[in-house]
Amino acid sequence: MQEFLSVLTSLAWPFAITLAWLVGEFGQRWTGLPRISFYGLVGFILAAPQLGVLPLPEGGTTLLLADVGFGLILFELGYRINLRWLRTNPWIGITGLVEAGLTFVGVYLVANAFGAALIDRLMLASLSMATSPATVVRVINEQKSSGQVTERALHLCALNCVLAVFAFNATVGLWIFRTFEDVGDALWNSLVVLGVSAFTGAVFGLVVPGVLRLLGKLAQDATVAFALAVILLVAITYALGLSPVVAALAFGLTARHRRVAFSQAQRNFGALGELLTVVLFVFAASTLDWRRVWAGAALAVALVLVRLIAKTAGVTAFAHLSGISWRKGMLTGVALTPLSVFVILLIEHARHAGVQVVEELRAVAAVTMLLEVFGPIILQRALVWAREAPESHHAA
Amino acid sequence: MPLEPFATSAPLTFGVELELQLVSLSDFDLTPASPDLMHLLKRKPFPGNVTPEITESMIEINSSVQTDYRTLLAELLEIRDTLVAAGDVLNIGIAGGGTHPFQHWSEQRISAKPRYQELSALYGYLAKQFTVFGQHVHIGCASGDDALFLLHALSRYIPHFIALSASSPFVQGHDSGFDSARLNSVSAFPLSGRAPFTLSWADFADVYFAKMERTRIIRSMKDFYWDLRPKPEYGTIELRVCDTPLTVERAAALAAYLQALCRHLLERKEAPPLEDDYLVYNYNRFQASRFGLDGVITHPKTYEQLPLREDIIATLDLMEPHAQALGSLDALLHLAATASDGGDASFLRGQHERQGSTEGMVDAAIRRFRGR
Numbered sequence: 001m002q003e004f005l006s007v008l009t010s011l012a013w014p015f016a017i018t019l020a021w022l023v024g025e026f027g028q029r030w031t032g033l034p035r036i037s038f039y040g041l042v043g044f045i046l047a048a049p050q051l052g053v054l055p056l057p058e059g060g061t062t063l064l065l066a067d068v069g070f071g072l073i074l075f076e077l078g079y080r081i082n083l084r085w086l087r088t089n090p091w092i093g094i095t096g097l098v099e100a101g102l103t104f105v106g107v108y109l110v111a112n113a114f115g116a117a118l119i120d121r122l123m124l125a126s127l128s129m130a131t132s133p134a135t136v137v138r139v140i141n142e143q144k145s146s147g148q149v150t151e152r153a154l155h156l157c158a159l160n161c162v163l164a165v166f167a168f169n170a171t172v173g174l175w176i177f178r179t180f181e182d183v184g185d186a187l188w189n190s191l192v193v194l195g196v197s198a199f200t201g202a203v204f205g206l207v208v209p210g211v212l213r214l215l216g217k218l219a220q221d222a223t224v225a226f227a228l229a230v231i232l233l234v235a236i237t238y239a240l241g242l243s244p245v246v247a248a249l250a251f252g253l254t255a256r257h258r259r260v261a262f263s264q265a266q267r268n269f270g271a272l273g274e275l276l277t278v279v280l281f282v283f284a285a286s287t288l289d290w291r292r293v294w295a296g297a298a299l300a301v302a303l304v305l306v307r308l309i310a311k312t313a314g315v316t317a318f319a320h321l322s323g324i325s326w327r328k329g330m331l332t333g334v335a336l337t338p339l340s341v342f343v344i345l346l347i348e349h350a351r352h353a354g355v356q357v358v359e360e361l362r363a364v365a366a367v368t369m370l371l372e373v374f375g376p377i378i379l380q381r382a383l384v385w386a387r388e389a390p391e392s393h394h395a396a
Numbered sequence: 397m398p399l400e401p402f403a404t405s406a407p408l409t410f411g412v413e414l415e416l417q418l419v420s421l422s423d424f425d426l427t428p429a430s431p432d433l434m435h436l437l438k439r440k441p442f443p444g445n446v447t448p449e450i451t452e453s454m455i456e457i458n459s460s461v462q463t464d465y466r467t468l469l470a471e472l473l474e475i476r477d478t479l480v481a482a483g484d485v486l487n488i489g490i491a492g493g494g495t496h497p498f499q500h501w502s503e504q505r506i507s508a509k510p511r512y513q514e515l516s517a518l519y520g521y522l523a524k525q526f527t528v529f530g531q532h533v534h535i536g537c538a539s540g541d542d543a544l545f546l547l548h549a550l551s552r553y554i555p556h557f558i559a560l561s562a563s564s565p566f567v568q569g570h571d572s573g574f575d576s577a578r579l580n581s582v583s584a585f586p587l588s589g590r591a592p593f594t595l596s597w598a599d600f601a602d603v604y605f606a607k608m609e610r611t612r613i614i615r616s617m618k619d620f621y622w623d624l625r626p627k628p629e630y631g632t633i634e635l636r637v638c639d640t641p642l643t644v645e646r647a648a649a650l651a652a653y654l655q656a657l658c659r660h661l662l663e664r665k666e667a668p669p670l671e672d673d674y675l676v677y678n679y680n681r682f683q684a685s686r687f688g689l690d691g692v693i694t695h696p697k698t699y700e701q702l703p704l705r706e707d708i709i710a711t712l713d714l715m716e717p718h719a720q721a722l723g724s725l726d727a728l729l730h731l732a733a734t735a736s737d738g739g740d741a742s743f744l745r746g747q748h749e750r751q752g753s754t755e756g757m758v759d760a761a762i763r764r765f766r767g768r
Contacts, residue, residue, distance in 0.1 A: 080422040088484040144503065148432045151487050213752060323436050323485035390505055
């Protein structure tokens with residue numbers, strides 16, 4: 001019996017991933033909704049606290065694997081960011097700062113109204129600034145969307161993730177030092193983490209294209225080389241306690257500005273990317289416990305709403321100045337709704353850094369679950385309403 | 397509906413249309429950005445005119461009717477600067493070039509305009525494969541007869557324009573071996589090629605056009621995709637074989653060359669055009685699009701083999717007095733330099749070699765269009 005159980009346990013992950021993939025494919029076909037919404041749903045249902053098919057997440061290998069999947073996506077996001085745009089159209093950067101700032105303040109106030117502790121309020125507020133790069137990149141690729149809402153969602157997403165990592169690390173730093181006298185230290189510490197992470201990524205961004213050029217195989221082998229480099233980079237940042245998010249973003253950004261081929265056919269890192277995305281989303285949702293989700297539901301709904309309003313208002317305010325219609329500005333704000341995966345990985349990392357306080361953030365779990373399923377759908381709708389996703393890819 | 401009468405226009409006035417690529421600066425692929433760009437451009441007055449094209453990743457700009465090369469060039473430069481500034485706001489690169497080197501036709505989106513939707517329904521994938529970018533030059537003609545005379549007299553010089561403007565060596569990610577691969581896409585259309593031979597407008601309108609209309613294959617002149625076609629509503633002939641060059645300077649120079657050639661031909665000192673001139677037409681056209689300036693053409697009257705580059709340089713020399721009279725000497729100098737140094741197609745191949753990727757090549761084309 002014991003042996004049979006251990007066989008079953010070892011089958012759990014492959015089973016869950018296969019099931020999630022199948023549900024994603026059929027679900028997408030029947031409903032037209034994004035595949036990743038279904039991955040999240042399957043992960044959540046099969047998780048230990050729910051059906052109990054999957055073992056309790058304990059970090060380690062699965063977390064590393066999820067991090068690699070996430071790293072690939074962030075590399076791709078970084079690769080699509082054009083820094084020069086932020087210079088030629090400064091309103092994009094200002095939009096990013098304002099929408100993230102408004103979100104921070106809005107979420108902080110709502111959490112306060114719900115009586116959350118200071119540290120919880122700060123953590124919630126900083127996590128909420130971010131938009132999930134995994135969702136944004138995957139849905140945009142899946143829809144083959146293109147246009148101003150798409151472009152701006154990508155750029156603002158990269159921007160608010162960096163801001164969120166900074167604010168989150170500062171908050172974690174604060175929690176570790178436990179006193180406000182050390183605010184300066186916490187901020188400084190967070191800046192250093194950000195800086196060193198970005199630097200590590202940038203070094204990869206210079207070295208990998210250089211090696212590819214030496215090999216003279218820019219076009220054919222770029223995908224494999226970049227994928228291997230991302231795996232290495234994630235492992236290094238993991239070992240050194242740096243931010244894999246910022247490092248992978250910086251890697252993509254530098255590679256792009258070195259004009260290295262990463263062609264359309266290699267979007268999502270092909271089959272490897274597909275596979276790791278399923279793992280990433282199933283893993284992320286499997287860390288959630290329905291009891292915590294339920295307990296935090298009221299706060300979660302309030303948070304999702306205030307976040308949506310803050311982001312939409314922040315982006316819409318600068319729509320005209322930054323050169324698009326009010327309508328597209330509003331839709332860009334709506335497109336920034338997805339959160340999910342990013343938050344979970346940050347929390348998992350904080351847990352590893354010894355910050356137990358996040359266990360009490362029930363609302364985070366609930367927000368995550370809500371947006372794991374609804375975030376991609378909302379983003380997809382925003383792209384369709386903006387007429388940036390070709391008709392044939394819509395839901396019927 | 398019978399063909400409208402040939403409108404009167406001042407002879408040798410000219411205008412330029414350029415189809416341009418809208419490129420995402422994120423990944424250097426084409427991006428269906430024309431709705432966003434048009435929205436932004438509506439906010440302030442636009443020099444010349446800008447219109448959406450068949451797929452949403454293209455736009456067409458056109459100059460106003462001009463008499464002088466310098467004012468044409470000035471207008472095109474102003475249009476370019478306005479477009480580039482708008483592109484900067486939206487993270488869109490704007491580029492010339494007859495093809496985008498690695499776009500996939502299947503991913504292009506047909507514009508919402510009813511005419512384009514109709515074309516798409518009729519031509520199927522050809523419509524999306526028509527995501528190619530050309531320069532059209534209009535030349536004003538005093539009468540329909542003059543227009544048809546010029547149209548056929550110019551057939552001998554068509555390879556010049558193909559070779560001087562050729563800027564589409566890459567298709568779907570690979571070097572096609574052609575300097576102008578774009579022309580092959582145009583040839584797929586059933587009503588492409590050359591206009592029927594007649595030098596009388598009455599014959600053209602009342603016999604040929606009337607018959608074609610009765611076949612119900614065509615409804616208007618717009619349905620013909622000829623290399624050179626009369627445009628009765630403007631009182632012009634329209635040259636359609638050029639790839640969009642990488643710079644507006646070259647576009648203006650090509651227009652000025654055509655203007656000078658027309659002035660020369662209208663003196664009627666050369667042997668008049670004949671149906672037999674077209675014996676060599678398709679092969680010469682092929683030589684120019686395949687080998688560009690290195691092509692070898694056959695003279696339609698003497699059947700002499702002429703290296704295209706030498707024929708162009710000799711013709712440019714011959715045009716000097718006309719350019720003097722029209723104030724476009726600089727344009728001919730520009731083209732003479734192009735003929736000897738190599739055109740846009742060789743520039744693009746060089747960039748592909750140097751940058752190591754088609755993305756790098758698109759980036760170089762964008763920078764060249766900006767003029768910086």
